[in-house]
Amino acid sequence: xxxxxxxxxxxxxxxxxxxxxxxxxxxxxxxxxxxxxxxxxxxxxxxxxxxxxxxxxxxxxxxxxxxxxxxxxxxxxxxxxxxxxxxxxxxxxxxxxxxxxxxxxxxxxxxxxxxxxxxxxxxxxxxxxxxxxxxxxxxxxxxxxxxxxxxxxxxxxxxxxxxxxxxxxxxxxxxxxxxxxxxxxxxxxxxxxxxxxxxxxxxxxxxxxxxxxxxxxxxxxxxxxxxxxxxxxxxxxxxxxxxxxxxxxxxxxxxxxxxxxxxxxxxxxxxxxxxxxxxx
Ligand SMILES: [Zn+2]
Numbered sequence: 001x002x003x004x005x006x007x008x009x010x011x012x013x014x015x016x017x018x019x020x021x022x023x024x025x026x027x028x029x030x031x032x033x034x035x036x037x038x039x040x041x042x043x044x045x046x047x048x049x050x051x052x053x054x055x056x057x058x059x060x061x062x063x064x065x066x067x068x069x070x071x072x073x074x075x076x077x078x079x080x081x082x083x084x085x086x087x088x089x090x091x092x093x094x095x096x097x098x099x100x101x102x103x104x105x106x107x108x109x110x111x112x113x114x115x116x117x118x119x120x121x122x123x124x125x126x127x128x129x130x131x132x133x134x135x136x137x138x139x140x141x142x143x144x145x146x147x148x149x150x151x152x153x154x155x156x157x158x159x160x161x162x163x164x165x166x167x168x169x170x171x172x173x174x175x176x177x178x179x180x181x182x183x184x185x186x187x188x189x190x191x192x193x194x195x196x197x198x199x200x201x202x203x204x205x206x207x208x209x210x211x212x213x214x215x216x217x218x219x220x221x222x223x224x225x226x227x228x229x230x231x232x233x234x235x236x237x238x239x240x241x242x243x244x245x246x247x248x249x250x251x252x253x254x255x256x257x258x259x260x261x262x263x264x265x266x267x268x269x270x271x272x273x274x275x276x277x278x279x280x
Pocket of ligand 1: 119121124138141
């Protein structure tokens with residue numbers, strides 16, 4: 001997926017004859033023509049459908065060399081067409097990463113649009129700002145951009161061991177994952193890592209080292225993945241977010257998330273590094 005800085009604003013005349021790809025969303029779900037239907041609708045198909053106020057088209061970028069748009073349709077419009085809706089999570093790990101990112105982008109952009117049709121400061125109706133990804137209020141001059149929430153994810157390591165935790169929400173699945181948390185306003189990444197690890201498992205860490213990142217559109221997180229060295233303390237779980245946390249040897253891990261998650265990628269990277277170090 002390549003995202004360019006050109007932004008198109010929905011204008012029926014601008015797309016006369018255009019037959020590009022459109023991802024259709026409705027209230028956070030992906031709309032397809034049938035359960036196995038294509039994820040992309042053709043614009044030609046849609047231009048007769050996008051007639052209600054609130055049915056809007058948003059430029060997403062280029063995918064396989066073609067322009068892709070997201071169209072948010074209203075429930076009223078959805079009722080008029082033969083369609084199937086699915087949540088974004090239904091596609092997780094089942095379609096190529098780039099396509100998943102594109103779907104995530106579509107849902108986040110249309111959700112931003114839905115949430116900012118009126119100004120939160122003065123209540124006036126907003127309009128899309130030409131050439132910008134922004135909704136603007138002409139009454140008071142405020143602009144509203146899509147909001148991302150940065151999260152840190154830290155794999156705490158101690159030699160050939162790493163710290164993995166079972167979260168309350170994963171209790172039924174039994175997965176062990178990497179510690180993670182939102183960055184607070186006014187906080188930098190390094191202090192967010194130290195605070196999260198201290199709060200969740202009572203340990204001190206040092207030398208946070210950046211490994212990789214991942215957009216996580218549930219609803220708008222950007223996951224920033226780090227390794228961090230254990231630097232003291234005994235494990236004391238908070239009992240709220242974390243049920244259990246343990247050290248695991250790299251060659252004897254519990255059930256961990258798939259590699260379509262950043263948590264899974266961090267764990268795999270750690271295992272590969274330990275295995276390589278042992279070979280040397
Ligand atoms: Zn306003």
